[in-house]
Every structure is written in structure tokens, then in C-alpha cells.
Amino acid sequence: MTITAIIVAAGRGTRAGGDTPKQWQMLHGKTIAARAMRPFAGHPAISQMVLVVHPDDDPVLWADTPAATIVKGGATRQASVRAGLQAATGELVLIHDAARPLISTAVIDRVIAALAHHTGAAPAIAVTDTLWQGASDRVNGVQDRTGLYRAQTPQGFHRAPLLAAHLACDTDATDDVSVACGAGHHVAIVAGDENNIKITTPGDFARAEQLLGQTMDIRCGNGYDVHRFGPGDHVWLCGVKVPFDRGLQGHSDADVGMHAVTDAIYGALGRGDIGQHFPPSDPQWKGAESHIFLTHAVTLARDLGYVISNVDCTLVCEFPKIGPHQPAMKAALAHIMGLDADRISVKATTSERLGFTGRGEGIAAIATATLVKP
Numbered sequence: 001m002t003i004t005a006i007i008v009a010a011g012r013g014t015r016a017g018g019d020t021p022k023q024w025q026m027l028h029g030k031t032i033a034a035r036a037m038r039p040f041a042g043h044p045a046i047s048q049m050v051l052v053v054h055p056d057d058d059p060v061l062w063a064d065t066p067a068a069t070i071v072k073g074g075a076t077r078q079a080s081v082r083a084g085l086q087a088a089t090g091e092l093v094l095i096h097d098a099a100r101p102l103i104s105t106a107v108i109d110r111v112i113a114a115l116a117h118h119t120g121a122a123p124a125i126a127v128t129d130t131l132w133q134g135a136s137d138r139v140n141g142v143q144d145r146t147g148l149y150r151a152q153t154p155q156g157f158h159r160a161p162l163l164a165a166h167l168a169c170d171t172d173a174t175d176d177v178s179v180a181c182g183a184g185h186h187v188a189i190v191a192g193d194e195n196n197i198k199i200t201t202p203g204d205f206a207r208a209e210q211l212l213g214q215t216m217d218i219r220c221g222n223g224y225d226v227h228r229f230g231p232g233d234h235v236w237l238c239g240v241k242v243p244f245d246r247g248l249q250g251h252s253d254a255d256v257g258m259h260a261v262t263d264a265i266y267g268a269l270g271r272g273d274i275g276q277h278f279p280p281s282d283p284q285w286k287g288a289e290s291h292i293f294l295t296h297a298v299t300l301a302r303d304l305g306y307v308i309s310n311v312d313c314t315l316v317c318e319f320p321k322i323g324p325h326q327p328a329m330k331a332a333l334a335h336i337m338g339l340d341a342d343r344i345s346v347k348a349t350t351s352e353r354l355g356f357t358g359r360g361e362g363i364a365a366i367a368t369a370t371l372v373k374p
């Protein structure tokens with residue numbers, strides 16, 4: 001079934017304070033809303049993103065968010081959700097607070113899975129603290145906590161019944177589960193996540209910063225490639241055309257260094273290798289320039305929420321001499337990958353005349369890449 005993620009970001013964040021509404025404040029270099037959207041934008045089952053914004057807010061605020069259909073929200077959360085639902089096209093919808101930047105793919109997956117059997121499903125955590133009733137700083141009763149949950153988002157629904165429930169609802173509900181239950185729909189509870197906090201009060205910004213530091217995902221991948229020499233008058237290495245009395249043979253331009261870097265990125269992501277994404281059996285890749293492959297891997301990393309921290313590539317050959325071309329190779333890779341050149345290393349070594357590289361039969365390359373999801 002097709003799925004739309006609706007991110008509601010039209011609130012004013014009065015309890016959180018600050019000059020800018022909370023969802024547009026920065027958290028580790030990105031807006032809170034951009035962080036809230038990213039796991040949805042990178043999710044393979046989600047085909048449409050809808051971002052609901054306040055009519056008075058400047059579009060520059062959502063410049064760093066993933067691509068989405070932009071919709072103007074209303075004076076209440078419920079009105080904002082309704083606007084989002086009217087722009088949604090998916091058979092299923094996942095409604096998420098822009099103010100919950102630490103949402104995980106695991107929670108999203110649990111909600112989607114439950115929608116196979118239920119009209120609605122939402123994450124929650126059972127209340128474990130004793131609950132008091134109180135007034136004027138005095139306890140005047142204890143509330144039974146049995147069967148009480150703290151509701152989170154994303155709250156998922158089959159779109160048509162939820163839209164009908166919203167259009168028929170004339171009370172102001174704080175979430176969509178209330179609207180659906182009010183219309184008589186069954187909503188399943190799935191396991192929430194203690195880290196999936198909502199930024200609500202000023203202290204929540206520091207809490208989110210701390211949690212984000214703990215949840216940082218650092219990945220390392222390696223890539224290895226070999227191409228044999230054949231007739232020619234140049235070789236392509238790390239995006240640079242190096243004059244030589246032979247060429248490298250391959251289905252593409254045989255840029256062995258760029259292939260190793262590309263495979264290192266795919267490896268860190270756990271997403272196969274060049275041959276899987278660009279099969280040699282497919283004639284459209286014959287003679288292809290290798291920056292196509294590298295750009296694909298870099299884009300995939302970005303779409304999955306990773307920042308490439310650095311890459312290190314070693315070329316193994318007796319000749320041609322790599323040293324004079326190293327700065328140009330770093331610059332070429334940096335340009336293609338959109339990175340600072342100081343995050344890229346290109347080195348070279350001989351194999352002391354041993355093996356196929358030592359006999360001058362071809363060039364080997366090995367690369368590592370470090371990817372970080374902050």
C-alpha cells in the first residue's frame with residue numbers, strides 16, 4: 001500500500017520559548033523538523049512527504065528539510081493535520097510531530113506493520129511512575145496508572161477513515177488517535193521509544209542534544225577493485241585523466257580508484273556494490289564515466305541520513321607515478337562528493353614488484369569510507 005508521511009510543523013512552540021518556533025531551532029547543525037523528517041524521507045515504503053507549516057513562517061526555515069509537498073496549517077494541531085490529510089495521496093498516512101526529532105526507523109516500521117491488521121496504530125509507552133492528582137503544589141489524590149500510556153507519534157492510519165473522522169470531529173483533540181477513537185475506530189498500540197521525546201519545554205532542547213550524541217551512528221566500509229592494463233594512451237584514476245602508454249580495461253571507464261571509493265560507501269551503508277547497482281550485463285553502462293557511480297552512492301548515503309566524514313583510497317601500482325596527480329585526484333573526488341578536500345585522502349604504493357601489480361599487469365585500489373548519521 002502507498003504511504004504518505006505528514007509532518008506537522010505549524011505550531012508556535014509557546015511552551016518551549018525562543019525567538020523561532022521550536023521545530024525550526026537547530027539541533028546538532030540541523031533544524032529539529034529536518035531531523036524529524038529524515039527517517040521518513042529515507043524510508044523505502046514511504047512514497048510521499050507532506051510538510052505542514054505555519055502561514056506566517058518564512059520558507060527559508062525549511063530550506064534544510066527533505067523534499068516535501070508544503071501545505072499551510074491551521075490554528076490548532078487538528079486543523080494542521082486535516083490540511084495535511086487533504087494533500088496526502090497515500091492509502092496509509094503516518095502523522096508525525098515535527099517536534100519529535102529522534103524518531104527511529106524501528107518505531108516507524110512497527111507502526112506500518114500494525115496497519116496491515118488495524119485501521120490505526122500508534123507508538124506509546126506504559127506509564128510506570130505513580131500518578132498524583134494535585135493543586136497548588138499539594139498532592140490531593142493518587143491516580144490508578146493501570147492501563148495508562150504516554151502517546152507518541154508517528155500515528156498511522158488508513159487515510160480515508162481518518163480523513164472522514166477529522167471532518168466529522170468538532171472537538172479539539174491533541175492527537176489523531178483521539179480523533180480516530182472518537183469515530184469508533186480501533187487503534188493498536190505498538191512499542192514506543194523513550195528517546196522519541198517531544199520538544200515541549202526549554203529543558204527538552206538540552207535533553208535532545210544529549211540523546212542525539214548517544215544515538216550517533218558511525219559506520220565504516222571498505223572497497224577493493226582491480227583493472228588490467230590494455231591498449232591505450234591514458235588511464236582514469238580518481239577522476240583524473242593520467243597520460244600513460246597503456247589504458248585500463250573495463251566495462252566502464254575503469255577508474256579503479258573511484259570504484260573502490262564507491263564500493264566503500266555502499267559497504268558502509270550495507271547496500272551492495274557497484275555491480276549490483278550498475279550491472280556490467282547492462283549495455284547502458286558500457287564506457288560509463290565512473291562519477292555516475294560515485295554520485296549515486298553519495299546520494300544514497302545522504303538520502304539515508306548519513307554524512308560522509310572521510311574517505312581514504314590507496315592505489316597499488318608500479319606505474320604510472322601517482323604523486324604528481326594526487327592533489328588533482330583529491331580535488332576531483334571532493335567535487336563529485338561535495339566534501340572538503342581535507343576529508344579525502346589519495347595515496348599510492350608499489351607492491352615491491354610482487355604479484356600482478358608488481359609485474360605491471362594492472363592497477364589495484366583499496367578504499368575505506370566513514371559515514372556518520374548524527
Ligand SMILES: Nc1ccn([C@@H]2O[C@H](COP(=O)(O)OP(=O)(O)OP(=O)(O)O)[C@@H](O)[C@H]2O)c(=O)n1
Nearest residue numbers: 008010011012013014015075076077080098099
Ligand atoms: N496549530 C498547530 C499546532 C501544533 N502543530 C504541530 O503539532 C506538533 C505537536 O504540538 P505541540 O508540541 O503542542 O506544538 P506547539 O503547538 O507548537 O507547542 P505549544 O503548545 O507549546 O505552543 C508540533 O510539531 C507542532 O508544530 C501544528 O502543526 N499546528
Ligand SMILES: C[C@](O)(CO)[C@H](O)COP(=O)(O)O
Nearest residue numbers: 097151152153174175176198
Ligand atoms: C500528538 C502528541 O505528540 C502525542 O503525544 C501530543 O498529543 C501533542 O500535543 P500536546 O498538547 O503537546 O500533548
